[in-house]
Amino acid sequence: MSTETLALPRTQLSEETLLEMYWMMLLSRRVDERAWVLHRQGKITFHVSAIGHEAAQIGAAFAINRGVDYVNPYYRDLALSLAIGTTALDFMLGLFAKVGDPFSGGRQMPSHFNSHRLNIISGSSVVASQVPQTSGLAFAIKYRQTQGMVDPKDTSQPRLALTCLGEGSTSQGDWHEGLNWAGVHHLPMICLVQNNVYAISVPIQSQMAVKNVADRASAYGIVGVTVDGNDVLAMYDVMKEAAERAYNGGGATLVEAKTYRMTPHSSDDDDRSYRTREEVEEWKKKDPISRFQSYLQAEGILTQALIDDYEARARDEVDAAHKTAEAAPSPAPEDTLGDVYAPLED
């Protein structure tokens, strides 16, 4: 049960998969950028951004059984949500809070990703509350396997539960209690902390006295790993190992992805009040998409022509999603009254 910084040999991924990862990162970025534009145009009221987090999320998504394993995301998980199977249109409908918003029917603020079909769980805005719930999902997986209700090898069933949160959220008691259960009950769970240095304005040294979030894993008897969150392949490797651990009865993993929020916290924030432009510019040099693009080009997998194709495709998807969502009707006011109680069975 050690805390270690892994530098694994890179998992062999097909060129097709590598390009799919690149595409998902690019799509997330372009959707995200459009949301900022829409906000500045006054067409939407709120956006919370994933820019800078794409490698951490795409590396994570591709390491699990997407659409089957439980994922309990947080509000910054746009790329993760897209990679699991939601669409740019889904996001835009949520952004505009219009009819057809598949996340909440327009009830939640944007970026509260949800899809029962894809086993993405609708979260609240109270940070870290999803962590012990994810332990509950992982508990249910183990319960069903232990009781013989499912075959542990059946890949049509959830075999792990993944949750994400920021480093500031690890100050919450919910996080502690959730990981404690994960450790005590040896649960098939991954807790992915996307450490982007700031919780709105508060830097990490005001959140915790340890150097790495993952250092705390030993307190729960689980494996903790710190990884470069701007390196999508390093992320994939670490997450793949964590997923295999969960699938094979090895218990939970705490993964800390070191990354950086390249935008303000949200459209209501002004990060100039708490961090220097020089610092932001330094991190922009480590942009996860640029890094992956350079790697793929150097490997001869990605050409400029292909990049142009992806960009055009992303622009088309974002344009179409934006236009459709903007034109969609608002929910009926009376929808306020629906879905208070689930109907009784029978």
Add this chain to the structure above:
Amino acid sequence: MANMTLIEALLMAMDEELARDERVFITGEDVGKRGGVFRATQGLYEKYGATRVIDSPLAELSIVAIGIGAAMAELRPICEIQFADYIHPAFNQIVNEAAKTYYRSDGQWRVPLTIRTPYGGGIGGGLYHSQSVESFFAHVPGLKVVIPSTPHDAKGLLKSAVRDPNPVLFFEPKKGYRAIKGEVPETDYTVPIGPARIAREGRDISVFAYGMMAHYAVIAAEKVAREDGIDAEVVDLRTLLPVDKQAILDSVKKTGKALVVYEDNLTMGYGAEVAAIIADEAFEFLDGPVKRLAGPDVPAMPFSHSMQEFFMVNPDKIAAAIRDLTAY
């Protein structure tokens, strides 16, 4: 039929639900080998094993949160909070999470979760083993709040709670765990969540209560019938959320007088809502003011016996309140 205590009826309900549905499991502090500090789960660990009757870490937030996650995964958790006084660390998980999940997911994710917890005073428990916390939760749409006062209802309502697709808070009057006895069918029956029950029919005055106070109200009603010839009706609300408005209105329209009894603090207690329903929809039927008999507005119930008894509502206090309002 068997004559048993309220807590024995609860144990029977859980035993039957564990046997009936493999998805049902129990977690909470000391619910395993110890069988619960009140022995509500006695013998279940031995019968169903450590996978289904699980001693939790000593942390209420996660007892509820684990239940929420497992319920979203379509298991049927029964989570025990050892005393209602300790439910507060889990308040966010109950109010912001369990209650809002169905609504915020546009009806996609449901939380079929039962949270059992003993509440109420008069047992020498002091500030932190005596609280009545039902009003906090009865204010939250998305939750169901249930409080039985008889062994029959305890078993039937708990089985309904376990089978309900929504989060149900099930408050158990701990002073009545062994003090309240009654006939309980050994069959697989349920009592629906929602409807109130007329515990005693009467013509002169309506007494609305739940849990231990419903039990006491019946004792008080018999006392005033004997001593004063007052024919009091006692309505055991049983479900606080959603409330059975019709039962409240039907009773008060018949008697014209309404007394609401609860052992929580008076101000903003559940009786305020009952009084508001009556004022709103039965005003012209009233022959007197709607009265509330409840605990004093102090932070909690003291430990000292003399102060505890001052705080507690009891059958004599209820009888006195019935007499006063009947004479109005």
